[in-house]
Amino acid sequence: MKKIYLLQFFLPLFCLAQHSDFIHVDQFGYRVNNTKVAVISNPQIGFNSALNYTPNNSLEVRDANTNTVIFTGLISSWNNGGVHSQSGDNGWWFDFSSVTNPGSYYIFDPSTSESSAIFEINDAVYDDILKVTTKMFYYNRANIEKTTPYVSSEYVDGISFTQDEFARDVYDQTNTLTTKDMRGGWFDAGDNNKYVTFAETAVHDLLWAYTINPNMFGDDFNIPESGNGIPDIIDEIKWETDWLLKMINADGSVHIKVGNRNYGENVNTPPSLNNDIRYYAPVCTSSAIANASMLSHASRVFKEFPPLSNYAQTLEEKAELCWQWVLPFLNNNTLQEHCDDGSVVAGDADRSSADQRKMALTAAIYLYDITGNSSYNQYIINNINDTEVINNNQWENYAIREIDALLHYTTLNNADNSTVNLILNSAQTASSNNYNNYFQFNNLDLYRGYCNDWTYHWGSNSSRASMGNLNLIFKHYNINTTASSSFGLRAKEILHYFHGVNPLDIVYLSSMQDYGAENSLKEIYHFWFADGSQWDNEDTTAYGPAPGYLSGGCNQNYTANTNLTPPYGQPLQKSYLDFNTSNPDNSWEISEPAIYYQAAYIRLLAGIARLNENDILSNNDFELSTIDLKLSPNPSKTFVTINGINYNNISVTIRGINGQTVLNIPSLNKSETIDISKLQDGFYVVSIALEGKTKNLKLIKN
Incomplete structure (x- = not known):
């Protein structure tokens, strides 16, 4: 069913259920001490360009329960009023970071009576969001009934795909002797x-989500395993690893997928109504490497839990078995690239030889971690350049799997020192040079969660979440410590984008009104919640989709139906439509969820919930990014000069890591030096005010 966004803009402003389409906030809310900036938009290009908005110079933060004005502040123009190319909007930022008392609030424009969505301020604001979005994996489990109390009554369903117990070889379909038990695991995406x-x-993302912030993952996420003394996210991952073990043959080879022969099989809703025979595809070197990587990483994490110690040992043994099977292919350069011929539809699950070598390097690192076997360490040393992360210094959001493993290797006992230094120096260089603006917060995006133009493709929400995770990884491993706060702020603003700080004012999660989102997705492309079913649309059918699914996101390459605008022919951040129709609309290119999109988002959410520090950076940070200003010398003990200034009478403020001002110079000439001899050793932010704008530079006093 289609829902054209343009219709929502003409709802009456006095309707209490409809907040302004021009004042964008995180519709769930903000942690107490984090930066809080609302984006006010004025559409210029795209489907909503006929709608214009000019806000008051100052906006209010009001208590949602009493309507009391809590805070009044000025708005600041983004990019001097320029149009943001990715959204087609111009706009303003409204910083209300000083509001820190827990409570419910909204932003209000006293001149137009426009108001934002209601949001919360408290340090537990994302706790329930993490639980409901992790629950997506339970909904996407194969071969298990969905029953109360684990789901509400509208999503109760019987055991699905019992026929997976008797899956057959797709190349020998009538031969019952090929029958294998392939039950378990997750449906990959919207298909089964x-x-x-x-x-x-x-x-890997779910394992790292737990490792980075285990306190966020309790044993109370309301799945069948809840209460067993194991964090529910570990139980959920185990559901998948149980299935991965079944995909392994006795020799360590691994079948690449299980599914249907054609698009007309097993398409009924709900899932329990499907009973067509299922088939497994051939073994592949890529699936053996993937299994070695996943099972060894899972073994490492599962060993933390005594009840899983034997299971973790099994995972280790099977990971090594898969590695031993694939190792001759790696050594002889005979990796298989075309073993998935589409006999089992739909996705082509093959990997190129180059990608398989990246995967193998990752697998070797986790295998070395859990076994200590020097042969894995030697493989890492010999093949470190198999990843473009090292070979071409491509530390980017598309290489999270390798980046995780490489930086983890630098923490292992007996890791090769020269390899460790190579990795850390490469990471530091990438952060310092910041090619393609992968790192740190910047002001290049009106909506504050900058991602490069080329990331707005099919599944863009996954690459967006990974961009946030990339910055959190660099923060976690203390890469470029002077940018630590900026790494964190970049990740937080990307999260806010998912939660409503975007030009569509939409939360990119399904059916989240009960969790505080006033404008979440009504539809997703998913076989269970299919077009025309009772789960089709949250507003117009009996139920709507289950809550907490992250959709694929904006896709600038959508061309299936050029009459649909949006998503076709729009600025990048408006190339989205809340719909789930099939051919010829192909909504799966926009609104389909997937387990890998979901895991990247969950990891981002958990990582941000771990950050308790104040954000040093303000809403005008990096506004002078086009001016090449540098501090010299840096680090310094006594004096520092600002190089690159062609003006006199600039204002300089130096703040400590807690945001407190330690030195203020109202007027400084370009030739003058700054005496920092009385400052304590440590990290500082030097804010340079010039022509009404500010640039922040990092300074180390030692």
Whole structure:
């Protein structure tokens, strides 16, 4: 069913259920001490360009329960009123970071009576969001009934795909002797197939989500395993690893996927109504490498839990078995690239030889971690350049799997020192040079969560979440410590984009009104919640989709139906439509969820919930990014000069890591030096005010 966004803009402003389409906030809310900036938009290009908005110079933060004005502040123009190319809007930022008392609030424009969505301020604001979005994996489990109390009554369903117990070889379909038990695992996306290679990034992201912030993952997420003394996210990952073990043959080879022969099989809703025979695809080197990688990483994490110690040992043994099977292919350069011929639809799960070598390097690192076997360490040393992260210094959001493993290797006992230094120096260089603006907060995006133009493709929400995770990884491993706060702020603003700080004013999660979102997705492309079913649309059918699914996101390459505008022919951040129709609209290119999108988002959410520090950077940070200003010398003990200034009478403020001003110079000439001899050793932010704008530079006093 289609829902054209343009219709919503003409709802009456006095309707209490409809907040302004021009004042964008995180519709769930903000942690107490984090930066809080609302974006006010004025559409110029795209489907909503006929709608214009000019806000008052100052806006109010009001208590949602009493309507009391809590805070009044000025708005600041973004990019001197320029149009943001990715959204087609111009706009303003409204910084209300000083509002820190827990409570419910909204932003109000006293001149127009426009108001934002209601949002919360408290340090537990994302706790329930994490639970409901993690629950997506339970909904996407194969071969298990969905029943109360784990789902509400509208999503109760019987055991699905019992026929997976008797899956057959797709190349020998009538031969019952090929029958194998392939039950378990997660449906990959909106369809009901199960892929080994596609699961790799999802499993790694979920394992790292737990490792980075275990306190966020309790044993109370309301799944059948809740209360067993194991964090529910570990139980959920185990559901997938149980299936991955079944995909392994006795010799360590691994079948690449399980699914249907054609697009007309097993398409009924709900899932329990499907009973067509299922088939497994051939073994592949890529699936064996993926299994070695996932199972060894899972073994490392599962060993933390005594009840899982034997299971973790099994995972280790099977990971090594898969590695031993694939190792001759790696050594002889005979990796298989075309073993998935589409006999099992739909996704092509093959990987190129180059990608498989990246995967193998990752697998070797986790295998070395859990076994200590020097042969894995030697493989890492010999093949460190198999990843473009090292070979071409491509530390980017598309290489999270390798980046995780490489930086983890630098923490291992007996890791090769020269290899460790190579990795850390490469990471530091990437951060310092910041090619393609991968790192740190910047003001290049009106909506504050900058991602490069080329990331707005099919599944863009995954690459967006990974951009946030990339910055959190660099923060976690203390890469470029002077940018630590900026790494964190970049990630937080990307999260806010998912939650409503975007030009569509939409939360990119399904059916989240009960969790505080006033404008979440009404539809997603998913076989269970299919077009025309009772789960089709949250507003117009009996139920709508289950809550917490992250959709694929904006896709600038959408051309299936050029009459649909949006998503066709729009600025990048408006190339989205809340719909789930099939041919010829192909809504799966926009609104389909996937386990790897979901896992990247969950990891981002958990990582941000771990950050308790104040954000040093303000809403005008990096506004002078086009001017090449530098501090010299840096680090320094006594004096520092600002190089690159062609003006006199600039204003300089130096703040400590807690945001407190330690030195203020109202007027400084370009030739003057700054005496920092009395400052304590440590990290500082030097804010340079010039022509009404500010640039922040990092300074180390030692």
